[in-house]
Amino acid sequence: MQVHKYDVVIVGAGGAGMRAAIESGQRARTAVLTKLYPTRSHTGAAQGGMCAALANVEEDNWEWHTFDTVKGGDYLVDQDAAEVMAKEAIDAVLDLEKMGLPFNRTPEGRIDQRRFGGHTRDHGKAPVRRACYAADRTGHMILQTLYQNCVKHNVEFYNEYYVLDLLTVEEDAVREDGTPYKQKRVAGVVSYDLASGELHVFQAKSVVFASGGAGKVFKTTSNAHTLTGDGMGIAFRRGIPLEDMEFFQFHPTGLAGLGILLSEAARGEGAILRNSEGERFMERYAPTIKDLAPRDIVARSMANEVREGRGCGPNKDYVLLDLTHLEPAHIDAKLPDITEFARTYLGVEPYTEPVPVFPTAHYAMGGIPTNISAEVLQDNDTVIPGLYAAGEVACVSVHGSNRLGTNSLLDINVFGKRAGIAAAEYSKTADFVELPEDPEAYTIDLLNIARNGTGDEKVALIRKDLQDTMDANMQVFRTADTLNQVLRDIESFEARYKNISVQDKGKRFNLDLLEAVELGFLLELAKVMTVAALHREESRGGHFREDFPDRNDEKFMKHSMAYKDDHAPADGSAESIAGIRLATKPVVFTRYEPMVRKY
Amino acid sequence: MSAELAEPASKIELPAGVGGGGDIPSFDVTLRVRRYNPEVSEDATWDDFKVTMYGTDRVLDALHKVKWEIDGSVSFRRSCAHGVCGSDAMRINGRNRLACKTLLKDLDTSKPITVEPIKGLPVEKDLIVDMEPFFQSFREVMPFLINKGHEPTKERLQSAEDRERFDDTTKCILCAACTSSCPVFWTDGQYFGPAAIVNAHRFIFDSRDDAGDMRLEILNDKEGVWRCRTTFNCSEACPRGIQVTQAIAEVKQAILSRKI
Numbered sequence: 001m002q003v004h005k006y007d008v009v010i011v012g013a014g015g016a017g018m019r020a021a022i023e024s025g026q027r028a029r030t031a032v033l034t035k036l037y038p039t040r041s042h043t044g045a046a047q048g049g050m051c052a053a054l055a056n057v058e059e060d061n062w063e064w065h066t067f068d069t070v071k072g073g074d075y076l077v078d079q080d081a082a083e084v085m086a087k088e089a090i091d092a093v094l095d096l097e098k099m100g101l102p103f104n105r106t107p108e109g110r111i112d113q114r115r116f117g118g119h120t121r122d123h124g125k126a127p128v129r130r131a132c133y134a135a136d137r138t139g140h141m142i143l144q145t146l147y148q149n150c151v152k153h154n155v156e157f158y159n160e161y162y163v164l165d166l167l168t169v170e171e172d173a174v175r176e177d178g179t180p181y182k183q184k185r186v187a188g189v190v191s192y193d194l195a196s197g198e199l200h201v202f203q204a205k206s207v208v209f210a211s212g213g214a215g216k217v218f219k220t221t222s223n224a225h226t227l228t229g230d231g232m233g234i235a236f237r238r239g240i241p242l243e244d245m246e247f248f249q250f251h252p253t254g255l256a257g258l259g260i261l262l263s264e265a266a267r268g269e270g271a272i273l274r275n276s277e278g279e280r281f282m283e284r285y286a287p288t289i290k291d292l293a294p295r296d297i298v299a300r301s302m303a304n305e306v307r308e309g310r311g312c313g314p315n316k317d318y319v320l321l322d323l324t325h326l327e328p329a330h331i332d333a334k335l336p337d338i339t340e341f342a343r344t345y346l347g348v349e350p351y352t353e354p355v356p357v358f359p360t361a362h363y364a365m366g367g368i369p370t371n372i373s374a375e376v377l378q379d380n381d382t383v384i385p386g387l388y389a390a391g392e393v394a395c396v397s398v399h400g401s402n403r404l405g406t407n408s409l410l411d412i413n414v415f416g417k418r419a420g421i422a423a424a425e426y427s428k429t430a431d432f433v434e435l436p437e438d439p440e441a442y443t444i445d446l447l448n449i450a451r452n453g454t455g456d457e458k459v460a461l462i463r464k465d466l467q468d469t470m471d472a473n474m475q476v477f478r479t480a481d482t483l484n485q486v487l488r489d490i491e492s493f494e495a496r497y498k499n500i501s502v503q504d505k506g507k508r509f510n511l512d513l514l515e516a517v518e519l520g521f522l523l524e525l526a527k528v529m530t531v532a533a534l535h536r537e538e539s540r541g542g543h544f545r546e547d548f549p550d551r552n553d554e555k556f557m558k559h560s561m562a563y564k565d566d567h568a569p570a571d572g573s574a575e576s577i578a579g580i581r582l583a584t585k586p587v588v589f590t591r592y593e594p595m596v597r598k599y
Numbered sequence: 600m601s602a603e604l605a606e607p608a609s610k611i612e613l614p615a616g617v618g619g620g621g622d623i624p625s626f627d628v629t630l631r632v633r634r635y636n637p638e639v640s641e642d643a644t645w646d647d648f649k650v651t652m653y654g655t656d657r658v659l660d661a662l663h664k665v666k667w668e669i670d671g672s673v674s675f676r677r678s679c680a681h682g683v684c685g686s687d688a689m690r691i692n693g694r695n696r697l698a699c700k701t702l703l704k705d706l707d708t709s710k711p712i713t714v715e716p717i718k719g720l721p722v723e724k725d726l727i728v729d730m731e732p733f734f735q736s737f738r739e740v741m742p743f744l745i746n747k748g749h750e751p752t753k754e755r756l757q758s759a760e761d762r763e764r765f766d767d768t769t770k771c772i773l774c775a776a777c778t779s780s781c782p783v784f785w786t787d788g789q790y791f792g793p794a795a796i797v798n799a800h801r802f803i804f805d806s807r808d809d810a811g812d813m814r815l816e817i818l819n820d821k822e823g824v825w826r827c828r829t830t831f832n833c834s835e836a837c838p839r840g841i842q843v844t845q846a847i848a849e850v851k852q853a854i855l856s857r858k859i
Contacts, residue, residue, distance in 0.1 A: 037730060039773050040684040097754040100744025102762060102769050109756035140683060141769060152743040224678040260681045278611040325607050341681060344700060460667030503671030506638045509724040512671035
């Protein structure tokens with residue numbers, strides 16, 4: 001085991017991690033630990049754009065953007081955080097342009113902007129052109145630009161280092177009102193070097209989690225194979241709560257059967273959805289903004305069309321994204337990548353044929369709770385000094401129960417920057433926290449259980465079974481019955497997981513072993529998501545309960561907070577289900593009263 | 600522009616058979632994978648794996664099937680699985696490609712499909728190579744915008760034409776398919792290689808950048824653009840369709856015509 005010492009350690013090298021690193025690296029001694037080479041991160045798969053009220057092509061302002069974000073999230077958004085994001089969006093875009101990002105331009109040479117779902121003029125009157133973009137590879141350009149600037153600033157990367165544990169200590173402390181409590185403090189992280197199989201402990205004054213999402217709990221997903229929720233899982237196991245995990249976004253337009261994303265920018269540029277009768281069905285579900293309604297509404301509408309028998313194809317299990325009325329030259333200029341995906345993977349020519357699409361698991365609205373300074377919370381309001389989180393792994397919460405398109409690229413830039421600055425500044429005043437004794441012991445156990453298992457269960461098969469039940473029972477439509485089915489299934493998977501063996505026993509590049517560890521995170525997170533979904537007996541944003549089809553502000557206008565608690569009784573009561581304790585956290589309101597959400 | 604588009608029809612007659620149909624055919628393929636693990640042996644070998652796959656499956660799906668169902672020690676990198684992250688460049692039937700963008704049905708499945716690591720970079724294990732020399736070359740061309748002027752309060756202006764000038768080379772995903780397809784790079788690991796030149800091109804021809812001359816000087820080195828022998832392997836290998844050889848030619852031209 002080797003021990004390294006840095007002021008700041010950043011876990012993850014996607015958009016949030018590298019945006020943080022650019023700030024932190026110029027202020028404090030910083031290391032970025034990433035399980036992938038930085039340019040492999042899934043930020044690079046984002047397509048459509050990044051919204052900011054630049055008003056380059058039509059009237060717009062950040063207050064409208066804030067409102068859209070709050071309404072898009074079905075009022076579960078913390079409004080102070082949404083204001084920060086919408087206000088700082090403008091500088092976030094300009095920062096990227098100054099770093100070199102090649103945005104598409106208007107005839108005047110300004111950054112061009114286009115329409116996107118849920119982004120409107122004057123509180124919902126009509127779609128607005130707010131998304132800044134670089135063709136349909138905006139995420140790719142953001143990831144490349146941030147990596148280029150990390151190279152410029154000599155940011156130190158530890159590539160293919162898997163962070164598997166967070167080192168914390170607990171100190172006795174007393175609240176202002178005199179009640180004693182345990183204050184968590186961060187000491188560092190433990191990581192596994194893929195190339196050598198060796199463990200490396202990183203002691204740090206500040207740790208920033210920017211490790212991305214957990215989409216691989218689902219089968220049909222736009223997420224990369226590597227998005228296994230490691231950061232969320234590590235935090236949860238160390239007693240940090242996870243907020244709003246029941247809210248998972250299903251992006252309407254995944255390539256049917258594959259889940260590969262076709263950007264909402266297609267609809268922003270004029271494409272529309274049709275059912276088997278050739279109907280533009282979104283006219284019925286969202287009469288004002290139709291195909292540009294927020295993702296939760298469009299995804300549910302599509303699933304409903306299929307359920308009611310108006311799906312297309314031999315199994316009537318998808319709908320069509322129609323671009324055939326658009327000029328091929330326009331498609332080539334604005335949507336080259338996604339039309340290529342349709343050609344490559346489905347053999348469909350989007351110039352002349354509509355493309356088969358169906359909702360695909362896309363984005364975790366929930367995650368590690370933070371305040372607007374990106375500081376991680378150990379409960380509703382106690383900050384863990386030195387611990388930060390930003391991006392999809394975090395829940396600040398700017399997305400509430402449903403994220404608007406483009407707001408994730410914005411989130412990673414705004415809160416990544418905030419996290420990087422805050423982490424570096426904190427490290428200047430703080431001392432190192434002493435490492436716990438045997439800091440690597442937990443991780444050695446974790447790896448040994450997987451490596452030395454002699455059972456006959458295969459990791460890939462358990463993972464497939466998990467993904468199957470999540471797709472069948474935890475997708476766009478949910479009921480108590482389907483959710484309880486998932487929990488029963490996960491119980492059996494947990495038992496099987498204890499009986500796995502991996503075939504690769506070596507030390508070098510042992511991805512077989514790491515897939516076993518990653519499955520552990522997936523199982524843990526799928527359970528948290530499902531328990532939270534079961535508890536939320538209402539429908540809001542991305543969470544739709546057929547047995548409770550209405551939003552219930554009186555009972556549920558609050559965030560859910562899930563804590564790992566091995567003593568939580570398995571008594572079937574709503575607040576505790578075997579190993580998980582649920583609590584709530586108030587939503588922050590500033591200027592918008594909840595209204596009925598119509599588009 | 601989208602704003603001026605006429606509203607599409609509320610309802611249309613869909614052509615018959617739209618959206619494809621019928622069952623997806625399945626077939627058996629043999630994957631012949633180059634194996635190397637210095638923990639076990641210094642010698643590389645070939646292992647054959649027979650798997651049943653479907654018409655929509657890619658080489659990556661077949662590799663996953665092998666790893667997940669037959670031999671967990673088969674090692675390769677992958678992440679996004681749809682051709683944007685650049686993790687899974689490998690030699691498939693002797694050609695550099697991304698495993699996640701290569702459909703099995705487009706290959707001759709009557710014969711074994713050979714899968715090897717990309718060439719010219721040290722092999723670490725099976726299909727995994729050491730990418731560090733590749734990224735080192737990338738870093739050496741100063742792959743970041745350098746602008747000596749005052750920062751404007753808003754964005755720098757750039758005409759759509761100036762933006763278009765370097766569009767092709769912004770598509771690079773650093774997968775190394777081009778560089779590791781280059782015969783010059785195979786014999787001379789010091790050569791910058793196509794990918795580094797593509798990324799230099801992306802800045803040299805960006806109207807906002809002021810350091811083009813410095814990059815041209817770097818690429819005028821004996822290990823720079825003049826080593827390119829215009830074999831076009833790189834352009835054929837690029838999974839993003841970048842006209843790599845043309846980009847290199849433009850950099851050569853810029854060196855010859857620059858005013859210093």
